[in-house]
Amino acid sequence: MNTTEERLVDALRSVGDTVSPEDVPPPRFTERRRAGARRPVLIAAAAAAAVIAGGAVAGGVLPSGHKDRRPVAASTGVRVALFLCTRQNRNDNCAGRDVTERQKADLNASLDTDRRVRDVVYVTKERHWEQFRARFKNTRPPALPTTSPESIPPMFIATVGRADVKAFMQFYLGRPGVDTVVIEGR
Amino acid sequence: MLPERERPAAPARAASGDAADAVTELYRGHALGLMRLALVMVGDRGTAEDIVQDAFAGLYKRWPRLRDRDKALTYVRSAVMNGSRTALRRRRRPLRAVHAPAVWSAEAAAMVGEERREVMDALHRLPGRQREALVLRFFADLSVEEIAAAMGVSPGTVKSTTSRALAALGRILEGEQ
Known part of the structure; x- marks a missing residue:
């Protein structure tokens, strides 16, 4: 049996x-630092966060199967976004697969019966992409080098x-089909 | 942190060229090793790449004011450790960036093998400072003094931290067998 040190050296x-x-x-150190200069993998989540930070989701389009969702504009409280999985996400919870209809339905039902939720709206991938484009219409590549419709997730916005907030986020973070959970505007 | 002082003003273009050449030379010689160091600390190559680029960007920016340029590698290595620490801390917050799975994660286990994955998992269950001490000692192969400089602690602290970390790692691994 190898010693701990030997095993550690070998693994490292x-x-x-x-x-x-x-x-x-x-090396990139002589370049001027600019928004979007980092690797593109971070872009989708950051862009999505920027869209909701801008309040662009109020009145979002509601897909079939989520017809009971109301726009959240009149609500008070903290708005929390549940970004759903896309095949671009490679974290453990998404494993490179889009959120399934079943997972969306389960989340929808859970949010419906969650007593902490005052209001909720579902934003489709397509709608989210439109909002993203509108918000960044004056931003030219390479500031947003690889953002594509496929990299923008659908999402639920709950008030x-x-x-x-903390218990709500912990409850939904890691649920099947959820990529990540963020507070709007942070 | 390296000591600094204001250097006499030099022609801007010459100073800029001097910094670019010197830091580029350092980058060519050490970027690979530092990317590997960042990788074993944070687990995914993209984040490791960003950390190393940021570290060299910081060095380039400070170059005209560095008193002891022979210690530039110490500075940039310390910056890589700081950047790794920051990246890991950000991941614990509910979150805003998407990270690839660690190279030793279940998804990528084939790259390093199951036994090595167990060791890496155990390593990342240790407190941050213990993990850093082990990585700098057993991966970067640094002396106690060099580790102390990279971590910003005394040599005595390095010795005691390394000893405790190795014992803790052994206990975790024994518990998994």
Whole structure:
């Protein structure tokens, strides 16, 4: 049996060796830092957050199957967005698959019966993409280099009492079909 | 943190060229090793790449004011550790960025193998400072003094932290067998 030190050295080297010299990009330090200069994988979530931060979801289009959803504009409380999985997400909860209709229906039912939720609206992927484009219509590449309709998630926006926000977020973070949960405007 | 002082003003273009050449040279020699270091700390290559780029950007910005340029590598290594710490802290908050799974995660286990994945999982269950000490000692192969400089602690703290971390790692691994 190898010692702890030997096992650790072996594991660290194996992980480190997954980066080869060809993987090292050219240096970027002489470039002026600008929004969107980072790797594109972060763009979708950041862009989506920017859209809801701008209040663009009020009055969002409601898909079939979620017809009981009302616009959230008149509500008070904290607005929390549940970003649903897209195949672009590679976190453990999404594993590169789009949220399924069954998962959306389960979330819809759960939000319906959740006593912490004062109001909720569902925003389709397509609607979210339209909002995103409208919000960033004056932003040219490379500031948003790889954003595409596929990378924009559908989402639920729930209005929750301030005292319930933390418990609400913890409850829905990690649920099947949920990529992440964010507070609007943060 | 390296000591700094104001240097005499030099022609802007010459100073800029000097910094670019020097930092580019350092980047060519050490970016690979630092990307690997960041990778074992944070788990995904994209974040590791960003951390290293930011570290060199910070060095480039400070270059004209660095008193001891022989310690530039120490500075940038310390910046990589700080950046890794920040990235891990941000992930614990409910969250705004999407991260790829760690290279030792279940999804990517084939890359490193099951036993190594167990070791990496155990390593990432340790407190942050213990994990850093082990990575700098057993991956970066640094001396106690170099680890102390990278972590911003005393050599004595490095020794005691490393010792406790190794013992804790052994206990975790034994418990999993």
